[in-house]
Amino acid sequence: MLVNVCVPVVVCFLSARDWLRERVIQWIQQEVQSDNRTSNEPLTNHLLRTYFKSYDNGDSELDSKEFLSFLKHNETALNITYSDTLETNMLLRSLCVDALIELSDENADWKLSLTEFINCLTPSYHPYERKCALEDEVFEDGAETRMECNKCVCACGNWVCTALICNEAHQVEEDFKGGAEGGELTEEEWSRRVEELNDV
Template identity: 60%
Template sequence: EGKSKSKVCANVFCGAGRECAVTEKGEPSCLCIEQCKPHKRSVCGSNGKTYRNHCELHRDACLTGLKVQVYHDGHCEEKKTDKAVAASPIVCYLANRNELRSRVIQWLQHEVVPDGWFAKGSNFSNILLKYFKDYDNGDSQLDSTEFLKFLQHNETAINITSYADEENNRLLRSLCVDALIELSDENTDWKLSFDEFLNCFKPGFNPPERKCALEDETYEDGAETQVECNRCVCACGNWVCTAVTCEGTDKVPAVEKTEGADQEMTEEEWTRRVAELNKHQVSLAP
Protein backbone atom coordinates (compact mmCIF):
# COMPACT_ATOMS: atom_id res chain seq x y z
CA GLU A 1 0.00 0.00 0.00
CA GLY A 2 1.48 3.33 -1.10
CA LYS A 3 2.38 5.82 1.56
CA SER A 4 1.72 9.52 1.06
CA LYS A 5 4.69 11.83 0.53
CA SER A 6 3.76 13.89 3.60
CA LYS A 7 3.98 10.83 5.84
CA VAL A 8 7.16 9.34 4.32
CA CYS A 9 8.98 12.69 4.30
CA ALA A 10 7.60 13.96 7.63
CA ASN A 11 10.89 13.62 9.55
CA VAL A 12 13.32 13.95 6.64
CA PHE A 13 15.55 17.05 6.33
CA CYS A 14 17.18 17.39 2.91
CA GLY A 15 19.10 20.66 3.18
CA ALA A 16 19.25 23.69 0.89
CA GLY A 17 18.55 23.03 -2.80
CA ARG A 18 17.08 19.58 -2.18
CA GLU A 19 13.61 18.21 -1.51
CA CYS A 20 12.27 14.91 -0.25
CA ALA A 21 10.76 12.51 -2.80
CA VAL A 22 9.31 9.02 -2.40
CA THR A 23 11.07 6.18 -4.25
CA GLU A 24 9.28 3.28 -5.96
CA LYS A 25 9.93 1.28 -2.80
CA GLY A 26 8.12 3.90 -0.75
CA GLU A 27 11.32 5.17 0.86
CA PRO A 28 12.36 8.83 1.28
CA SER A 29 15.10 10.20 -0.98
CA CYS A 30 16.60 13.69 -1.17
CA LEU A 31 16.75 15.02 -4.75
CA CYS A 32 17.61 18.40 -6.26
CA ILE A 33 14.57 20.70 -6.22
CA GLU A 34 12.70 20.23 -9.50
CA GLN A 35 11.44 23.81 -9.80
CA CYS A 36 11.83 26.88 -7.60
CA LYS A 37 9.04 29.37 -7.01
CA PRO A 38 9.28 32.25 -9.53
CA HIS A 39 9.61 35.14 -7.05
CA LYS A 40 12.51 37.48 -7.82
CA ARG A 41 14.90 38.48 -5.05
CA SER A 42 18.31 38.43 -6.71
CA VAL A 43 21.34 37.16 -4.83
CA CYS A 44 25.04 37.02 -5.71
CA GLY A 45 26.68 33.62 -5.33
CA SER A 46 30.22 32.96 -4.15
CA ASN A 47 30.91 31.83 -7.73
CA GLY A 48 30.29 35.37 -9.01
CA LYS A 49 26.98 34.40 -10.63
CA THR A 50 23.70 36.28 -10.05
CA TYR A 51 20.64 34.15 -9.28
CA ARG A 52 16.95 35.01 -9.39
CA ASN A 53 16.54 34.00 -5.72
CA HIS A 54 18.09 31.93 -2.91
CA CYS A 55 16.32 28.76 -4.06
CA GLU A 56 17.84 28.99 -7.58
CA LEU A 57 21.32 29.39 -6.06
CA HIS A 58 21.01 26.31 -3.85
CA ARG A 59 19.33 24.33 -6.64
CA ASP A 60 22.19 25.16 -9.06
CA ALA A 61 24.73 24.09 -6.43
CA CYS A 62 22.87 20.79 -6.07
CA LEU A 63 22.60 20.17 -9.84
CA THR A 64 26.25 21.00 -10.59
CA GLY A 65 27.67 19.39 -7.45
CA LEU A 66 29.63 22.57 -6.70
CA LYS A 67 29.80 24.48 -3.39
CA VAL A 68 28.00 27.79 -3.87
CA GLN A 69 27.14 30.11 -0.99
CA VAL A 70 25.26 33.41 -0.84
CA TYR A 71 27.88 36.18 -1.11
CA HIS A 72 25.43 39.08 -0.79
CA ASP A 73 21.90 40.14 -1.72
CA GLY A 74 21.36 41.77 -5.12
CA HIS A 75 23.28 41.43 -8.39
CA CYS A 76 26.97 40.58 -8.41
CA GLU A 77 29.25 43.52 -9.13
CA GLU A 78 31.86 43.29 -11.85
CA LYS A 79 35.31 43.01 -10.32
CA LYS A 80 37.84 45.54 -11.57
CA THR A 81 41.36 44.18 -11.54
CA ASP A 82 44.61 45.15 -13.20
CA LYS A 83 44.50 41.95 -15.21
CA ALA A 84 41.10 41.02 -16.57
CA VAL A 85 39.93 37.50 -15.88
CA ALA A 86 36.89 36.32 -17.81
CA ALA A 87 33.75 35.23 -15.98
CA SER A 88 32.58 31.67 -16.56
CA PRO A 89 30.81 31.18 -19.90
CA ILE A 90 27.12 30.30 -19.94
CA VAL A 91 26.95 26.56 -20.57
CA CYS A 92 24.46 23.70 -20.53
CA TYR A 93 25.65 21.22 -17.91
CA LEU A 94 24.72 17.53 -17.98
CA ALA A 95 22.23 18.23 -15.19
CA ASN A 96 20.60 21.02 -17.26
CA ARG A 97 20.40 18.79 -20.33
CA ASN A 98 18.98 15.84 -18.41
CA GLU A 99 16.48 18.03 -16.56
CA LEU A 100 15.17 19.51 -19.83
CA ARG A 101 14.94 16.05 -21.40
CA SER A 102 13.08 14.70 -18.36
CA ARG A 103 10.58 17.57 -18.45
CA VAL A 104 9.86 17.01 -22.15
CA ILE A 105 9.34 13.27 -21.59
CA GLN A 106 6.89 14.00 -18.75
CA TRP A 107 5.00 16.47 -20.95
CA LEU A 108 4.76 13.94 -23.81
CA GLN A 109 3.70 11.10 -21.51
CA HIS A 110 0.79 13.25 -20.28
CA GLU A 111 -0.45 13.36 -23.90
CA VAL A 112 -0.49 9.57 -24.32
CA VAL A 113 -4.08 8.31 -24.80
CA PRO A 114 -4.73 4.55 -24.36
CA ASP A 115 -6.84 2.70 -26.92
CA GLY A 116 -10.57 2.78 -26.14
CA TRP A 117 -13.41 0.48 -27.11
CA PHE A 118 -14.29 2.48 -30.22
CA ALA A 119 -11.31 4.74 -30.80
CA LYS A 120 -7.61 4.21 -31.28
CA GLY A 121 -5.46 6.10 -28.79
CA SER A 122 -2.10 7.81 -29.26
CA ASN A 123 1.09 6.16 -28.04
CA PHE A 124 4.40 7.88 -27.28
CA SER A 125 5.81 7.35 -30.80
CA ASN A 126 2.63 8.67 -32.47
CA ILE A 127 2.78 11.87 -30.41
CA LEU A 128 6.47 12.44 -31.21
CA LEU A 129 5.80 11.81 -34.92
CA LYS A 130 3.00 14.41 -34.89
CA TYR A 131 5.29 17.04 -33.36
CA PHE A 132 8.13 16.07 -35.70
CA LYS A 133 5.89 16.67 -38.74
CA ASP A 134 4.52 19.91 -37.26
CA TYR A 135 7.96 21.50 -36.93
CA ASP A 136 9.86 19.86 -39.81
CA ASN A 137 10.31 22.25 -42.76
CA GLY A 138 9.93 19.40 -45.25
CA ASP A 139 13.43 17.90 -45.28
CA SER A 140 12.48 15.10 -42.83
CA GLN A 141 14.96 16.43 -40.26
CA LEU A 142 14.84 18.81 -37.31
CA ASP A 143 17.65 21.34 -36.98
CA SER A 144 18.31 23.32 -33.78
CA THR A 145 15.87 26.11 -34.73
CA GLU A 146 13.03 23.66 -35.44
CA PHE A 147 13.87 21.66 -32.31
CA LEU A 148 13.68 24.82 -30.18
CA LYS A 149 10.29 25.71 -31.72
CA PHE A 150 9.06 22.22 -30.77
CA LEU A 151 10.17 22.80 -27.16
CA GLN A 152 8.56 26.25 -27.09
CA HIS A 153 5.22 24.54 -27.78
CA ASN A 154 5.16 23.93 -24.02
CA GLU A 155 6.78 26.88 -22.19
CA THR A 156 6.33 25.20 -18.80
CA ALA A 157 8.42 22.21 -19.87
CA ILE A 158 11.39 24.33 -20.89
CA ASN A 159 11.18 26.93 -18.12
CA ILE A 160 14.81 26.66 -16.98
CA THR A 161 15.52 29.68 -14.77
CA SER A 162 19.06 29.19 -13.50
CA TYR A 163 19.95 32.83 -14.17
CA ALA A 164 18.42 36.10 -12.94
CA ASP A 165 18.77 37.52 -16.46
CA GLU A 166 16.06 36.17 -18.79
CA GLU A 167 18.35 36.66 -21.81
CA ASN A 168 20.86 34.27 -20.22
CA ASN A 169 18.07 31.76 -19.56
CA ARG A 170 17.08 31.89 -23.25
CA LEU A 171 20.71 31.31 -24.22
CA LEU A 172 20.87 28.38 -21.79
CA ARG A 173 17.80 26.79 -23.42
CA SER A 174 19.40 27.11 -26.87
CA LEU A 175 22.63 25.53 -25.61
CA CYS A 176 20.67 22.65 -24.07
CA VAL A 177 18.90 22.12 -27.41
CA ASP A 178 22.32 21.64 -29.00
CA ALA A 179 23.27 19.23 -26.19
CA LEU A 180 20.09 17.18 -26.78
CA ILE A 181 20.71 17.06 -30.53
CA GLU A 182 24.31 15.93 -29.94
CA LEU A 183 22.99 13.20 -27.64
CA SER A 184 21.27 11.22 -30.42
CA ASP A 185 22.75 12.67 -33.63
CA GLU A 186 24.26 9.44 -34.98
CA ASN A 187 25.66 10.88 -38.23
CA THR A 188 26.85 14.15 -36.59
CA ASP A 189 25.10 16.46 -39.07
CA TRP A 190 23.51 18.51 -36.25
CA LYS A 191 20.05 17.53 -37.47
CA LEU A 192 17.78 14.77 -36.20
CA SER A 193 15.89 12.30 -38.36
CA PHE A 194 12.67 10.98 -36.82
CA ASP A 195 14.44 7.85 -35.54
CA GLU A 196 17.13 10.01 -33.90
CA PHE A 197 14.43 12.30 -32.48
CA LEU A 198 12.60 9.28 -31.06
CA ASN A 199 15.81 7.88 -29.53
CA CYS A 200 16.49 11.24 -27.85
CA PHE A 201 13.29 11.00 -25.80
CA LYS A 202 12.95 7.27 -25.19
CA PRO A 203 11.91 7.12 -21.51
CA GLY A 204 14.05 4.03 -20.85
CA PHE A 205 17.22 5.53 -22.33
CA ASN A 206 19.84 6.69 -19.80
CA PRO A 207 22.09 9.31 -21.44
CA PRO A 208 25.82 8.63 -21.01
CA GLU A 209 27.79 10.96 -18.75
CA ARG A 210 30.58 12.38 -20.87
CA LYS A 211 33.71 13.80 -19.28
CA CYS A 212 36.29 16.21 -20.66
CA ALA A 213 39.92 15.32 -21.29
CA LEU A 214 42.99 17.55 -21.04
CA GLU A 215 46.65 16.53 -20.90
CA ASP A 216 45.92 12.87 -20.04
CA GLU A 217 43.53 13.90 -17.25
CA THR A 218 39.76 13.51 -17.23
CA TYR A 219 37.50 16.17 -15.75
CA GLU A 220 33.97 15.97 -14.36
CA ASP A 221 31.12 18.03 -15.76
CA GLY A 222 31.37 21.54 -14.28
CA ALA A 223 35.17 21.50 -13.89
CA GLU A 224 36.95 24.72 -14.87
CA THR A 225 40.40 25.54 -16.21
CA GLN A 226 42.18 28.73 -17.27
CA VAL A 227 43.57 29.41 -20.76
CA GLU A 228 45.48 32.71 -20.73
CA CYS A 229 42.86 35.23 -19.49
CA ASN A 230 39.94 33.01 -20.46
CA ARG A 231 37.97 30.54 -18.41
CA CYS A 232 36.97 27.17 -19.84
CA VAL A 233 34.22 25.00 -18.40
CA CYS A 234 33.58 21.29 -18.97
CA ALA A 235 29.95 20.91 -20.09
CA CYS A 236 28.39 17.77 -21.61
CA GLY A 237 31.82 16.41 -22.57
CA ASN A 238 33.06 19.58 -24.28
CA TRP A 239 35.31 22.42 -23.12
CA VAL A 240 33.46 25.72 -23.53
CA CYS A 241 35.63 28.84 -23.26
CA THR A 242 35.12 32.59 -23.05
CA ALA A 243 36.91 34.66 -25.68
CA VAL A 244 38.27 37.93 -24.31
CA THR A 245 41.62 39.69 -24.45
CA CYS A 246 43.70 40.12 -21.32
CA GLU A 247 42.74 43.81 -21.47
CA GLY A 248 39.13 42.73 -20.92
CA THR A 249 37.61 43.55 -24.33
CA ASP A 250 35.30 41.09 -26.06
CA LYS A 251 37.75 39.82 -28.63
CA VAL A 252 39.84 36.73 -29.04
CA PRO A 253 42.80 36.64 -26.63
CA ALA A 254 46.13 38.21 -27.47
CA VAL A 255 49.20 36.04 -27.87
CA GLU A 256 52.21 36.84 -25.67
CA LYS A 257 54.57 39.36 -27.23
CA THR A 258 57.45 37.96 -29.21
CA GLU A 259 60.68 39.63 -30.29
CA GLY A 260 58.87 41.09 -33.28
CA ALA A 261 55.83 43.36 -33.38
CA ASP A 262 52.63 42.78 -31.37
CA GLN A 263 50.69 39.72 -32.47
CA GLU A 264 47.06 38.90 -31.82
CA MET A 265 45.47 35.49 -32.03
CA THR A 266 42.99 35.31 -34.89
CA GLU A 267 39.48 33.94 -34.37
CA GLU A 268 40.44 30.89 -36.42
CA GLU A 269 43.47 30.26 -34.18
CA TRP A 270 41.37 30.63 -31.02
CA THR A 271 38.75 28.21 -32.38
CA ARG A 272 41.57 25.77 -33.12
CA ARG A 273 42.91 26.21 -29.55
CA VAL A 274 39.50 25.33 -28.07
CA ALA A 275 39.21 22.40 -30.50
CA GLU A 276 42.52 21.11 -29.12
CA LEU A 277 40.92 20.97 -25.68
CA ASN A 278 38.07 18.88 -27.09
CA LYS A 279 40.20 16.36 -28.99
CA HIS A 280 39.61 13.55 -26.54
CA GLN A 281 36.12 13.21 -25.18
CA VAL A 282 35.44 10.62 -22.52
CA SER A 283 32.10 8.83 -22.45
CA LEU A 284 30.92 6.85 -19.45
CA ALA A 285 28.18 4.29 -19.90
CA PRO A 286 25.35 4.66 -17.37
Protein backbone atom coordinates in the same frame (compact mmCIF):
# COMPACT_ATOMS: atom_id res chain seq x y z
CA MET B 1 48.48 47.91 -15.04
CA LEU B 2 46.57 44.65 -15.45
CA VAL B 3 42.83 45.08 -15.89
CA ASN B 4 41.02 41.88 -15.03
CA VAL B 5 37.78 41.53 -16.95
CA CYS B 6 35.50 38.93 -15.38
CA VAL B 7 33.43 37.32 -18.12
CA PRO B 8 31.11 34.52 -17.03
CA VAL B 9 31.01 31.30 -19.00
CA VAL B 10 27.39 30.42 -19.75
CA VAL B 11 27.09 26.68 -20.34
CA CYS B 12 24.59 23.85 -20.25
CA PHE B 13 25.82 21.22 -17.82
CA LEU B 14 24.84 17.55 -18.03
CA SER B 15 22.36 17.98 -15.19
CA ALA B 16 20.57 20.82 -17.04
CA ARG B 17 20.55 18.86 -20.31
CA ASP B 18 19.11 15.81 -18.59
CA TRP B 19 16.59 17.93 -16.67
CA LEU B 20 15.33 19.45 -19.93
CA ARG B 21 15.03 15.99 -21.45
CA GLU B 22 13.10 14.72 -18.42
CA ARG B 23 10.69 17.67 -18.57
CA VAL B 24 9.96 17.00 -22.26
CA ILE B 25 9.46 13.28 -21.61
CA GLN B 26 7.04 14.09 -18.75
CA TRP B 27 5.13 16.51 -20.98
CA ILE B 28 4.79 13.90 -23.76
CA GLN B 29 3.71 11.20 -21.29
CA GLN B 30 1.12 13.53 -19.73
CA GLU B 31 -0.22 14.36 -23.16
CA VAL B 32 -0.57 10.67 -24.02
CA GLN B 33 -2.34 10.05 -20.69
CA SER B 34 -4.65 13.06 -21.10
CA ASP B 35 -5.99 11.45 -24.26
CA ASN B 36 -7.29 8.66 -21.97
CA ARG B 37 -4.68 6.26 -23.23
CA THR B 38 -2.16 4.31 -21.28
CA SER B 39 1.35 5.67 -21.55
CA ASN B 40 2.93 3.08 -23.75
CA GLU B 41 5.80 3.41 -26.14
CA PRO B 42 3.96 2.99 -29.47
CA LEU B 43 1.53 5.81 -28.62
CA THR B 44 4.35 7.98 -27.34
CA ASN B 45 6.31 7.34 -30.54
CA HIS B 46 3.21 8.23 -32.58
CA LEU B 47 2.87 11.54 -30.72
CA LEU B 48 6.59 12.30 -31.15
CA ARG B 49 6.29 11.48 -34.86
CA THR B 50 3.36 13.92 -35.10
CA TYR B 51 5.36 16.68 -33.41
CA PHE B 52 8.39 15.93 -35.56
CA LYS B 53 6.35 16.36 -38.74
CA SER B 54 4.78 19.56 -37.38
CA TYR B 55 8.12 21.27 -36.74
CA ASP B 56 10.24 19.78 -39.52
CA ASN B 57 10.85 22.33 -42.30
CA GLY B 58 10.61 19.63 -44.96
CA ASP B 59 14.13 18.19 -44.84
CA SER B 60 13.09 15.30 -42.55
CA GLU B 61 15.42 16.52 -39.79
CA LEU B 62 15.05 18.82 -36.80
CA ASP B 63 17.77 21.38 -36.21
CA SER B 64 18.12 23.34 -32.97
CA LYS B 65 15.80 26.14 -34.14
CA GLU B 66 13.07 23.63 -34.98
CA PHE B 67 13.63 21.78 -31.70
CA LEU B 68 13.25 25.09 -29.83
CA SER B 69 9.97 25.70 -31.67
CA PHE B 70 8.84 22.25 -30.57
CA LEU B 71 9.63 23.19 -26.94
CA LYS B 72 7.70 26.45 -27.26
CA HIS B 73 4.64 24.43 -28.28
CA ASN B 74 3.90 23.71 -24.64
CA GLU B 75 5.85 26.28 -22.65
CA THR B 76 3.46 26.02 -19.70
CA ALA B 77 3.83 22.27 -19.26
CA LEU B 78 7.59 22.42 -19.55
CA ASN B 79 8.00 25.34 -17.13
CA ILE B 80 11.70 25.50 -17.95
CA THR B 81 13.55 28.16 -16.01
CA TYR B 82 17.32 28.09 -15.62
CA SER B 83 17.99 31.66 -14.57
CA ASP B 84 16.40 34.80 -13.16
CA THR B 85 17.06 36.77 -16.34
CA LEU B 86 15.11 36.12 -19.53
CA GLU B 87 18.19 36.57 -21.73
CA THR B 88 20.29 34.03 -19.81
CA ASN B 89 17.31 31.68 -19.60
CA MET B 90 16.85 31.74 -23.39
CA LEU B 91 20.58 31.28 -23.99
CA LEU B 92 20.75 28.31 -21.62
CA ARG B 93 17.71 26.73 -23.20
CA SER B 94 19.35 27.02 -26.63
CA LEU B 95 22.61 25.57 -25.32
CA CYS B 96 20.77 22.67 -23.68
CA VAL B 97 18.86 21.99 -26.91
CA ASP B 98 22.21 21.80 -28.71
CA ALA B 99 23.44 19.40 -26.01
CA LEU B 100 20.29 17.28 -26.44
CA ILE B 101 20.78 17.17 -30.19
CA GLU B 102 24.42 16.18 -29.74
CA LEU B 103 23.29 13.43 -27.36
CA SER B 104 21.27 11.57 -30.01
CA ASP B 105 22.85 12.79 -33.23
CA GLU B 106 24.38 9.59 -34.57
CA ASN B 107 25.80 11.07 -37.78
CA ALA B 108 27.09 14.32 -36.19
CA ASP B 109 25.22 16.67 -38.55
CA TRP B 110 23.69 18.72 -35.68
CA LYS B 111 20.21 17.69 -36.77
CA LEU B 112 17.94 14.90 -35.58
CA SER B 113 16.28 12.46 -37.92
CA LEU B 114 12.92 11.09 -36.80
CA THR B 115 14.62 8.01 -35.33
CA GLU B 116 17.19 10.14 -33.49
CA PHE B 117 14.42 12.45 -32.20
CA ILE B 118 12.40 9.51 -30.85
CA ASN B 119 15.51 7.94 -29.31
CA CYS B 120 16.38 11.23 -27.62
CA LEU B 121 12.98 11.39 -25.91
CA THR B 122 12.44 7.72 -25.13
CA PRO B 123 12.36 7.20 -21.33
CA SER B 124 14.24 3.90 -21.56
CA TYR B 125 17.20 5.58 -23.26
CA HIS B 126 19.86 6.49 -20.72
CA PRO B 127 22.07 9.41 -21.77
CA TYR B 128 25.76 8.81 -21.44
CA GLU B 129 27.88 11.05 -19.27
CA ARG B 130 30.53 12.66 -21.41
CA LYS B 131 33.72 13.97 -19.87
CA CYS B 132 36.34 16.43 -21.07
CA ALA B 133 39.91 15.52 -21.91
CA LEU B 134 42.93 17.75 -21.56
CA GLU B 135 46.57 16.63 -21.61
CA ASP B 136 45.82 12.94 -21.07
CA GLU B 137 43.55 13.75 -18.13
CA VAL B 138 39.80 13.31 -17.95
CA PHE B 139 37.65 15.95 -16.27
CA GLU B 140 34.12 15.72 -14.91
CA ASP B 141 31.26 17.96 -15.99
CA GLY B 142 31.68 21.34 -14.27
CA ALA B 143 35.48 21.13 -13.96
CA GLU B 144 37.25 24.43 -14.57
CA THR B 145 40.66 25.36 -15.88
CA ARG B 146 42.37 28.46 -17.20
CA MET B 147 43.95 29.07 -20.57
CA GLU B 148 46.03 32.20 -20.22
CA CYS B 149 43.50 34.80 -19.04
CA ASN B 150 40.49 32.77 -20.16
CA LYS B 151 38.33 30.60 -17.95
CA CYS B 152 37.27 27.23 -19.36
CA VAL B 153 34.52 24.96 -18.08
CA CYS B 154 33.77 21.35 -18.95
CA ALA B 155 30.14 21.14 -20.08
CA CYS B 156 28.54 18.03 -21.62
CA GLY B 157 31.94 16.71 -22.66
CA ASN B 158 33.14 19.92 -24.30
CA TRP B 159 35.47 22.64 -23.06
CA VAL B 160 33.75 26.02 -23.23
CA CYS B 161 35.98 29.06 -22.74
CA THR B 162 35.67 32.80 -22.46
CA ALA B 163 37.11 34.67 -25.43
CA LEU B 164 39.49 37.32 -24.15
CA ILE B 165 42.60 38.63 -25.82
CA CYS B 166 45.30 38.17 -23.25
CA ASN B 167 48.17 40.60 -22.93
CA GLU B 168 50.04 42.28 -20.13
CA ALA B 169 48.30 45.65 -20.35
CA HIS B 170 44.67 44.60 -20.47
CA GLN B 171 42.22 41.91 -21.45
CA VAL B 172 39.65 42.67 -24.12
CA GLU B 173 36.70 40.51 -25.06
CA GLU B 174 36.75 39.39 -28.69
CA ASP B 175 35.24 36.68 -30.81
CA PHE B 176 37.23 33.52 -30.25
CA LYS B 177 39.31 32.38 -33.17
CA GLY B 178 40.61 28.96 -32.23
CA GLY B 179 42.06 26.12 -34.22
CA ALA B 180 41.67 25.28 -37.85
CA GLU B 181 38.24 23.73 -37.30
CA GLY B 182 36.40 27.05 -37.03
CA GLY B 183 36.80 27.83 -33.34
CA GLU B 184 37.52 24.46 -31.79
CA LEU B 185 41.01 23.75 -30.57
CA THR B 186 42.63 20.43 -31.28
CA GLU B 187 44.09 18.49 -28.38
CA GLU B 188 47.58 19.52 -29.54
CA GLU B 189 46.60 23.20 -29.55
CA TRP B 190 45.07 22.85 -26.09
CA SER B 191 48.26 21.17 -24.86
CA ARG B 192 50.40 23.93 -26.33
CA ARG B 193 48.27 26.62 -24.66
CA VAL B 194 48.42 24.84 -21.30
CA GLU B 195 52.21 24.55 -21.58
CA GLU B 196 52.46 28.27 -22.38
CA LEU B 197 50.29 29.03 -19.38
CA ASN B 198 52.41 26.87 -17.10
CA ASP B 199 55.64 28.49 -18.34
CA VAL B 200 54.52 31.96 -17.21
